[in-house]
Amino acid sequence: MEDLDRIFNIALLAATLRTTAPILLVALGGTFTTKAGIFNIGLEGQMLMGAFFGVLGSIWTGSAWGGLLCGVAAAMTFAATFSLFVVTFRANEVVVGLALNILAGGLTISLTKAIFGVRGSIVNNGIVGLPRIDLPGEDLLGPLERVLSNHTPLIYVSFILVFVVWLILFRTKFGLHVRVTGEKPEAAEALGISTARMQHLASLCCGLLAGLAGVHLSLGYITMFAENMSAGRGFMAVAVLIFSAGDPGKVLAGCLLFGLSDAISLRLQSFGLSSYLVLMVPYLITLGALFALTVHQRPRIFRETLQSLNVMKEGAFASTKRKTSK
Amino acid sequence: MTDRSPEISDRRPLYERYEHLIGQALAILIALIGGTVLVLLIGENPLLVFATLVDGALGSPERIASSLLQSTPIILSGVAACIAFRGGLFNIGVEGQLYMGGFAAAWIGFAFQMPPVIHVIAGLLAAVAAGGLWIAIPAFFRARYGTNEVVSTILSNYVAILLTSYLTIVVFKRPGGWSETPGIAETAYLPQLMTYSRLNLGIVIAIVAAILLHLFLTRTPAGYGMNAMGRNRSFAEYGGVPIRRNTFFILLASGAVGGLAGGVETLGVHHRFMEGFAPGFGFDGVIAALLANGNPIGTIGTALFFGALRSGSLLIEVDTNASREIITVFQAIIILCVSAQILIRNRRDSTQGERRWKI
Numbered sequence: 278m279e280d281l282d283r284i285f286n287i288a289l290l291a292a293t294l295r296t297t298a299p300i301l302l303v304a305l306g307g308t309f310t311t312k313a314g315i316f317n318i319g320l321e322g323q324m325l326m327g328a329f330f331g332v333l334g335s336i337w338t339g340s341a342w343g344g345l346l347c348g349v350a351a352a353m354t355f356a357a358t359f360s361l362f363v364v365t366f367r368a369n370e371v372v373v374g375l376a377l378n379i380l381a382g383g384l385t386i387s388l389t390k391a392i393f394g395v396r397g398s399i400v401n402n403g404i405v406g407l408p409r410i411d412l413p414g415e416d417l418l419g420p421l422e423r424v425l426s427n428h429t430p431l432i433y434v435s436f437i438l439v440f441v442v443w444l445i446l447f448r449t450k451f452g453l454h455v456r457v458t459g460e461k462p463e464a465a466e467a468l469g470i471s472t473a474r475m476q477h478l479a480s481l482c483c484g485l486l487a488g489l490a491g492v493h494l495s496l497g498y499i500t501m502f503a504e505n506m507s508a509g510r511g512f513m514a515v516a517v518l519i520f521s522a523g524d525p526g527k528v529l530a531g532c533l534l535f536g537l538s539d540a541i542s543l544r545l546q547s548f549g550l551s552s553y554l555v556l557m558v559p560y561l562i563t564l565g566a567l568f569a570l571t572v573h574q575r576p577r578i579f580r581e582t583l584q585s586l587n588v589m590k591e592g593a594f595a596s597t598k599r600k601t602s603k
Numbered sequence: 604m605t606d607r608s609p610e611i612s613d614r615r616p617l618y619e620r621y622e623h624l625i626g627q628a629l630a631i632l633i634a635l636i637g638g639t640v641l642v643l644l645i646g647e648n649p650l651l652v653f654a655t656l657v658d659g660a661l662g663s664p665e666r667i668a669s670s671l672l673q674s675t676p677i678i679l680s681g682v683a684a685c686i687a688f689r690g691g692l693f694n695i696g697v698e699g700q701l702y703m704g705g706f707a708a709a710w711i712g713f714a715f716q717m718p719p720v721i722h723v724i725a726g727l728l729a730a731v732a733a734g735g736l737w738i739a740i741p742a743f744f745r746a747r748y749g750t751n752e753v754v755s756t757i758l759s760n761y762v763a764i765l766l767t768s769y770l771t772i773v774v775f776k777r778p779g780g781w782s783e784t785p786g787i788a789e790t791a792y793l794p795q796l797m798t799y800s801r802l803n804l805g806i807v808i809a810i811v812a813a814i815l816l817h818l819f820l821t822r823t824p825a826g827y828g829m830n831a832m833g834r835n836r837s838f839a840e841y842g843g844v845p846i847r848r849n850t851f852f853i854l855l856a857s858g859a860v861g862g863l864a865g866g867v868e869t870l871g872v873h874h875r876f877m878e879g880f881a882p883g884f885g886f887d888g889v890i891a892a893l894l895a896n897g898n899p900i901g902t903i904g905t906a907l908f909f910g911a912l913r914s915g916s917l918l919i920e921v922d923t924n925a926s927r928e929i930i931t932v933f934q935a936i937i938i939l940c941v942s943a944q945i946l947i948r949n950r951r952d953s954t955q956g957e958r959r960w961k962i
Contacts, residue, residue, distance in 0.1 A: 318753060358939075366943035371693055371753055372893055376938040379886065383931030384641075390926040391645035512757045519751050553769035560761045567758075568740070571750040 297536025306486030311523030313479035314459030318374030321511025322381030327491020349488035356484025520570035630940030659918025660911035668800035674910025679864035680888020690853035696756025698885030699763030704862025707733035709876035712787025734862015742854035793871035
């Protein structure tokens with residue numbers, strides 16, 4: 278019992294908020310591209326660029342906000358490159374996404390060495406971290422104060438954005454156009470919506486949020502940049518997007534699950550468990566969720582296929598129908 | 604490239620006839636310009652960096668051997684990726700399979716005593732089995748439920764790297780050693796080809812694997828079915844290709860070859876398993892296969908090119924201020940340019956510009 282108390286306590290909740298925020302931001306960015314019908318495997322690279330240029334900008338300008346702007350601009354440049362190749366040149370999404378991820382990895386390491394003369398990581402070169410916000414009123418929030426207060430602004434922004442992104446996608450004309458583009462591109466074109474333009478815009482929105490996620494990694498709680506510090510969070514976000522189909526509410530649920538597993542796994546280290554095993558936990562949980570939830574989605578796909586087949590004439594499709602209904 | 608004589612029957616305008624050549628030249632040119640810009644940004648002389656790269660890759664027989672040595676795991680990883688691509692699937696998890704295969708081969712090497720040749724074969728078989736097992740779960744869910752294999756194989760890379768690190772450092776650590784397993788028995792060494800380099804039989808295994816895959820794809824009915832599946836799934840299904848079963852076995856085969864890449868690396872080069880023993884070989888293989896458009900013989904060529912880049916980059920790190928990761932930037936820019944160029948070529952063939960590997 279005592280051990281459980283050491284894991285599950287108020288500090289865990291605060292830690293969960295911290296670990297959820299980066300993956301939530303990048304996953305919310307991905308909802309735009311997902312809804313616009315783009316499979317965006319390049320999130321990891323955009324996030325890494327955001328993290329690196331966040332640090333660089335914070336050193337240059339001496340302010341965390343300058344870093345934030347730099348990081349977001351870098352991530353948006355990457356996002357624009359992604360959509361340029363995928364939408365305009367019609368290149369394969371997976372190929373371009375992978376290439377940009379590799380580019381981000383190589384570029385950040387090369388620039389780290391060129392600018393700071395070191396390999397691996399940039400620490401303590403006058404990096405200004407994001408400020409923390411003290412919520413007023415300990416008596417107002419009670420014990421929750423320890424969970425909710427003393428975070429960087431990006432934490433609060435990430436959770437507010439869940440609602441904002443939902444509003445944009447489901448309550449604005451822009452959101453409607455993005456969704457039509459993803460679901461029925463022919464219909465969008467027939468209505469005079471430029472699908473290419475919508476996909477470019479969605480990708481830019483995605484870059485914006487992925488950049489924020491990266492800045493949170495490097496300027497949030499620890500102020501440093503380490504090579505490949507995004508550590509697969511971009512790919513976890515892609516997994517979340519696959520089984521949530523880009524629905525902001527489900528994205529939040531998925532990201533909270535990973536944030537919690539991340540926070541718990543960090544605590545497990547203090548029990549003398551090997552850090553290698555502990556670090557595996559978030560990836561394993563993502564994989565488990567990906568497998569379990571796609572199996573869960575399967576009956577729905579079968580049902581929809583059946584319905585669409587029923588709409589068609591019988592006879593020619595009878596054999597297919599039998600096969601699918603198995 | 605047209606197989607008809609241009610004077611007689613090719614009435615297309617001159618520009619269109621040589622369009623793909625122009626496209627490829629442009630891709631390389633843009634990559635060179637991009638690389639030059641980056642080198643200038645870093646504050647180095649581009650000519651010096653490129654000259655160092657070429658010198659480091661091809662400057663002496665030892666360096667050429669080293670380039671071939673670096674190419675070996677890339678060729679095998681490339682073959683692994685080709686198998687999946689040609690079946691219309693992505694295996695981005697070659698890196699993880701390579702780690703698992705490398706560890707399994709090392710384990711057979713240090714934990715068992717066997718006669719010489721048999722020990723090597725056992726090690727390689729263990730690597731193949733480990734690579735296949737590592738992709739089995741993603742492959743099963745892809746085949747049965749359509750779970751996206753790109754994401755599941757990428758995520759399993761992280762698990763594989765952490766798991767092999769755990770096994771190496773916590774379970775099988777060499778006493779007094781530094782994050783490596785005990786050395787393998789000499790009976791498990793892959794024979795070396797020359798005395799002044801660690802170049803070993805692995806390069807032969809890799810090239811033979813690529814040729815075998817090429818023969819399989821072009822000369823056998825099963826290879827034809829696999830190709831058909833990669834080009835058009837629904838058409839292949841209509842033609843009687845068992846899609847689900849094939850999906851599973853194609854991914855399994857792909858993972859097995861990925862494991863073999865790791866086994867060849869531990870038995871041939873390091874003679875033990877070390878943490879982070881093969882950074883990025885699996886990824887390079889995937890890129891090499893992409894560049895070669897899934898053609899196994901072409902993959903040998905692109906993998907040799909990448910091996911030479913890697914080998915040359917070591918000298919860059921020594922002789923200039925640029926880091927060796929600069930070559931990954933070159934690779935990425937080339938991939939980007941080629942991915943766009945493929946579609947310029949295809950756009951006229953199919954008005955929809957159908958994607959080659961649709962997920």
